[in-house]
């Protein structure tokens with residue numbers, strides 16, 4: 001199966017569910033995150049990363065109701081691994097780092113916490129809270145930490161009920177271009 005087909009099947013099966021604790025579906029949230037990436041003229045790899053940043057929720061089981069989350073499901077690790085098998089690090093790494101990016105911004109940008117939705121504040125505690133000074137230094141040593149921070153900021157904005165965006169199918173060519181060639 002082609003990677004784009006694989007992605008679209010995951011969205012078709014699970015994307016209509018509400019995005020954990022938010023007023024948009026998972027698919028709407030993904031499309032809005034990619035929409036904000038394109039609005040800033042991000043390179044195609046980063047638009048694909050934005051679109052697929054929560055793919056980890058599709059490939060693991062997490063409780064549907066955010067209030068039931070007693071431990072973080074580490075969807076960024078699962079998603080990062082899934083993407084690393086199919087795409088270059090320009091795509092998988094910002095996804096793997098998009099939750100640490102939230103903890104990073106909470107530690108380094110005083111205005112950031114006020115931007116988070118209630119559900120996102122709830123998961124922050126489960127994710128370990130703001131980074132320590134040492135964690136900030138380690139995060140800044142990651143090759144793709146800047147890209148992860150950009151994905152994170154689009155992610156935080158992509159929760160607007162009814163916002164008009166391109167459709168999932170409009171990203172097929174971009175996903176095809178970004179996907180690794182199948183191994184011989």
Ligand code: FE
Nearest residue numbers: 029053054155
């Ligand atoms: Fe997200």
